Amino acid sequence: MTLIDVPVPFTSARARRFRIARARFLRRPVAVAALVVVCLFVLLGAFGPLISPYDPNATDFNHIMGHSSWAHPLGTDQLGRDELSRIIVGARASLVVALAATFLSLLIAVPLGIYAGYRGGWVDTTIARMNDVKLAFPGIILAVGLAAILGPSLRNVTLALGIAGIAHFLRVARGETLALREQNFVKAAVVSGASSWSIVFRHILPNMTSTLLVQTAIHIPGVILGEALFSFLGLGVRPPTPSWGVMVSEGQTYIAMAPRLALYPGAAVTIIALGFNLLGDGLRDALDPRTVR
Amino acid sequence: MARFVVRRTGTALLVVFATSILVFLGIRAIPGNPITVLAGQQEQNGESLPDLKMREWIIHKYYLNHSLPMQYLHWVWLLLHGDFGENQHQQPIGQMIADRLPITLELAALAVVVAAVIGIPLGVISAMRRGRPTDHTTNGIAVVAMSMNHLWFAFLLITWFAIDLRWLPAGGYRSVHHPLANLEHLVLPVIVVSYGIAAHLIRQTRTSMLDTLGSEYIRTARAKGLREKAVIGRHALRNSMLTVVTVLGLTLGGLLAGAAIAETIFGIPGYGSMLITAVGNRDYPLVQATVLIAAVGYVITSFLTDVVYALLNPKIRVS
Numbered sequence: 001m002t003l004i005d006v007p008v009p010f011t012s013a014r015a016r017r018f019r020i021a022r023a024r025f026l027r028r029p030v031a032v033a034a035l036v037v038v039c040l041f042v043l044l045g046a047f048g049p050l051i052s053p054y055d056p057n058a059t060d061f062n063h064i065m066g067h068s069s070w071a072h073p074l075g076t077d078q079l080g081r082d083e084l085s086r087i088i089v090g091a092r093a094s095l096v097v098a099l100a101a102t103f104l105s106l107l108i109a110v111p112l113g114i115y116a117g118y119r120g121g122w123v124d125t126t127i128a129r130m131n132d133v134k135l136a137f138p139g140i141i142l143a144v145g146l147a148a149i150l151g152p153s154l155r156n157v158t159l160a161l162g163i164a165g166i167a168h169f170l171r172v173a174r175g176e177t178l179a180l181r182e183q184n185f186v187k188a189a190v191v192s193g194a195s196s197w198s199i200v201f202r203h204i205l206p207n208m209t210s211t212l213l214v215q216t217a218i219h220i221p222g223v224i225l226g227e228a229l230f231s232f233l234g235l236g237v238r239p240p241t242p243s244w245g246v247m248v249s250e251g252q253t254y255i256a257m258a259p260r261l262a263l264y265p266g267a268a269v270t271i272i273a274l275g276f277n278l279l280g281d282g283l284r285d286a287l288d289p290r291t292v293r
Numbered sequence: 294m295a296r297f298v299v300r301r302t303g304t305a306l307l308v309v310f311a312t313s314i315l316v317f318l319g320i321r322a323i324p325g326n327p328i329t330v331l332a333g334q335q336e337q338n339g340e341s342l343p344d345l346k347m348r349e350w351i352i353h354k355y356y357l358n359h360s361l362p363m364q365y366l367h368w369v370w371l372l373l374h375g376d377f378g379e380n381q382h383q384q385p386i387g388q389m390i391a392d393r394l395p396i397t398l399e400l401a402a403l404a405v406v407v408a409a410v411i412g413i414p415l416g417v418i419s420a421m422r423r424g425r426p427t428d429h430t431t432n433g434i435a436v437v438a439m440s441m442n443h444l445w446f447a448f449l450l451i452t453w454f455a456i457d458l459r460w461l462p463a464g465g466y467r468s469v470h471h472p473l474a475n476l477e478h479l480v481l482p483v484i485v486v487s488y489g490i491a492a493h494l495i496r497q498t499r500t501s502m503l504d505t506l507g508s509e510y511i512r513t514a515r516a517k518g519l520r521e522k523a524v525i526g527r528h529a530l531r532n533s534m535l536t537v538v539t540v541l542g543l544t545l546g547g548l549l550a551g552a553a554i555a556e557t558i559f560g561i562p563g564y565g566s567m568l569i570t571a572v573g574n575r576d577y578p579l580v581q582a583t584v585l586i587a588a589v590g591y592v593i594t595s596f597l598t599d600v601v602y603a604l605l606n607p608k609i610r611v612s
Contacts, residue, residue, distance in 0.1 A: 266445025274440035
């Protein structure tokens, strides 16, 4: 029994691995910049309404579609609302949907994927086949169909994007479990009589966290783009609540007069998505020494 | 090979069957009276709009007085006979799809060709110049392209090329009977649909080229004195195209999404914009038909991708 009761050297090895990964990550300026962008985005989403210079919904009919000035750095929109404030406050819809939908996908996909990969047999076959069916369904079509059934609202967009994202993480979790199950330390734990629960929680789950982390970072841009798209199409956040997708949609009307009304919030979506993509690349390089670039 | 195709056909049919059940149940799961839902109209003040005659017609047509499995079988029967039902304005959906699908197929085909012509060579060059400035630049462009959203990029293109420079029309569509006008109106939409696919192709081609270039037979080819052109062209490129085919097949789902956005922004009366409008109007009969056909189309393309892959890769054919 004492064979597996050796968490102490294990933890220190893990701590050393973490230090190495952190050092590798910090050596890449692009990855660090991406991390800064992502942190800024999270801060904007959390404290946006507190730091925005104006009330995002306050109209000012003396400054309709005003150009950028000291008072309004990004100008004002068709109702005289401050564009910068609306972009700052609009970050929240993107952040909430991105986090909640991704969390929902992970919550369903990871236990199912581990179960399928660990148990094998007919459970695995069933889940894998079901996943094939879901993969055959383009995510965006699935999400649009779900949104049509559920009706337009922020919650339903989150649900639709969360469900559409399950297949991705299910495939990752199942594949990782299948690979880890064949590793010697898992076999040793099985031989020494550890229960399935303890094997899953002490050996399999901790060893797939880095892969899941990378996959999450790569997955989030798609969700953010999805939220913007849904809001643009009128299936998500409803005006006047500021959301980047809604702002692009409203700005479309004035594209010939003031293209910036559509271009600034669109640029915000792009910058955040780029941040997450580069963060994912940086994390992968830092956590997986096998990748050669 | 025959066994592989038979087995793969079986899976494809199974997926189509499961998808049709999902779509069927999805429409039945919509809150409200199924008669109203199938008429594509909304309830107002708890009262449904369709009049008595139409109610009876819908009950009759969709077997609503029969059990759910019977309703499903009857619906499939109608579909197999080419009857996709009518939308909320009582227009035959089959005709609408026949009118609009070719436009989207033209857009999609052009986009795939553009993406392949740009993406694959850039990926190969990037792999051959690995670690050099060319590689870093290409990779950077690819990551930026993958992070851009279709909406923003489309508006950027409209602002630059249609409003400021006035080189190209900002939207609209001309039929193929006027080929020049047709292409002129499709330049910007094709760029919007293809840039994301091109970015994926760059990254995928680069990775699989690097994999191939590191293998033994490439070293052998070089060792026996083959010119670099022959090594790359005849040995490395051919084998790395295997993965690229799969990726290209998998991006076709994203192709429809891109087409839907591009068609909506540029005002092209295609299949994608029809789906988006249908969802917006809650025109459920139309949503049902378009989603089902899109899914079936996706299943067919992924089936063809797998078959092409098997034809290219002897390892799969044998096992």
